[in-house]
Amino acid sequence: MIKRYFVLFILLLLGMMLLQVVQSYHEHTRLGSLATRYVGEGPKELGAANIVTAVVVTYRGLDTLGEVTVLFISAAGVGLLLRRRKEEAPGEPSDLRTPASELVRTAMDLLFPMVLLLGIYIFINGHLTPGGGFQGGAVMASGVMLLFLALPQAPVSHTLLSLTESLSGFGYVLIGVLGVLLAGGFLDNRIMGLGRYGTLFSAGAIPLIYILIGLKVGTELSSVLERFRR
Amino acid sequence: MYLPVSAIVLTSGLALVLIGLWVMLIRKNLIRMILGFSLIDTGTHMVIVSLGYVTGGTAPILDQAVGTVDAVSKVVDPVPSALVLTAIVIGLGVTAVMLSYAVRLYDQKKSLSIDDCAESKW
Numbered sequence: 088m089i090k091r092y093f094v095l096f097i098l099l100l101l102g103m104m105l106l107q108v109v110q111s112y113h114e115h116t117r118l119g120s121l122a123t124r125y126v127g128e129g130p131k132e133l134g135a136a137n138i139v140t141a142v143v144v145t146y147r148g149l150d151t152l153g154e155v156t157v158l159f160i161s162a163a164g165v166g167l168l169l170r171r172r173k174e175e176a177p178g179e180p181s182d183l184r185t186p187a188s189e190l191v192r193t194a195m196d197l198l199f200p201m202v203l204l205l206g207i208y209i210f211i212n213g214h215l216t217p218g219g220g221f222q223g224g225a226v227m228a229s230g231v232m233l234l235f236l237a238l239p240q241a242p243v244s245h246t247l248l249s250l251t252e253s254l255s256g257f258g259y260v261l262i263g264v265l266g267v268l269l270a271g272g273f274l275d276n277r278i279m280g281l282g283r284y285g286t287l288f289s290a291g292a293i294p295l296i297y298i299l300i301g302l303k304v305g306t307e308l309s310s311v312l313e314r315f316r317r
Numbered sequence: 318m319y320l321p322v323s324a325i326v327l328t329s330g331l332a333l334v335l336i337g338l339w340v341m342l343i344r345k346n347l348i349r350m351i352l353g354f355s356l357i358d359t360g361t362h363m364v365i366v367s368l369g370y371v372t373g374g375t376a377p378i379l380d381q382a383v384g385t386v387d388a389v390s391k392v393v394d395p396v397p398s399a400l401v402l403t404a405i406v407i408g409l410g411v412t413a414v415m416l417s418y419a420v421r422l423y424d425q426k427k428s429l430s431i432d433d434c435a436e437s438k439w
Contacts, residue, residue, distance in 0.1 A: 092342060105331045105335070116371065119394065126389050126395065130385045136380065139395045150403060162410070165417045169421070170418060215378075217376065225427050314417070315416070
């Protein structure tokens with residue numbers, strides 16, 4: 088009980104500190120210098136209509152490569168922690184579960200391809216509309232989640248998942264290196280023509296990079312979900 | 318009293334951080350502690366996004382409504398949005414690893430209470 092009051096006291100002090108942050112907060116009325124540079128020059132320089140995508144994929148492309156690496160390492164960590172013993176047959180414990188209802192299974196048949204398609208649509212249009220590789224990959228993984236809810240025993244090809252993941256990761260780094268050789272630096276998107284501004288085939292290598300990131304994130308999250316299925 | 322919308326997001330984000338800390342410090346159940354971490358994570362995202370808001374600004378995605386010429390005066394700061402995009406993915410990875418640790422602990426001790434892990438306390 089004394090611990091509870093102590094924690095409450097600490098949080099109260101922290102809350103008072105944060106209250107001063109809120110009180111001294113003033114909403115910005117115009118963009119800072121960095122943002123002005125990105126918004127003003129970004130569309131001309133990189134050809135991407137979505138400035139957030141331009142920042143994520145090109146201006147801060149190295150951060151995104153690090154982010155993809157962190158996601159890869161955490162997927163590998165989950166795989167290491169939840170690896171199956173040889174003796175325990177996969178699927179034996181889940182036989183005790185009640186099977187998914189007719190409703191879920193029928194909905195899965197109808198929705199699974201559509202969810203995958205929506206994920207692909209989101210990452211292909213990442214340079215034009217809200218969305219991108221990470222969002223599209225997460226939508227694809229939610230389709231896989233629906234598959235596991237409807238059919239807990241659904242067979243998943245590990246070879247296909249890890250092959251897609253490794254190849255798209257390799258392709259991402261390869262495009263980055265091509266940027267050094269053909270354009271201004273690592274992960275520069277101007278290795279191919281910028282195309283007509285605002286169309287699907289524009290913004291240089293950004294759609295290509297986002298397709299690879301989308302595939303990588305989608306397969307990584309699917310394999311994480313597969314590990315949690317026991 | 319007039320409250321700007323970003324101040325509301327900032328305040329609720331900081332409140333979520335405090336609630337998450339409370340949950341992490343008070344609850345004994347591992348799953349609830351991980352939920353507390355997720356609350357802190359979400360609260361931080363809200364704080365970062367609110368700091369990038371510009372009065373009356375719209376999303377930094379250029380189309381017919383927001384042309385390339387006057388974009389600078391019409392959109393919010395794209396950098397915090399990009400940072401939050403990164404932070405969400407990292408948070409997801411960390412949560413996945415924490416949940417798999419919880420699964421392993423449950424396999425060994427058949428309990429999710431942090432009190433049953435007392436031998437690894439010191």
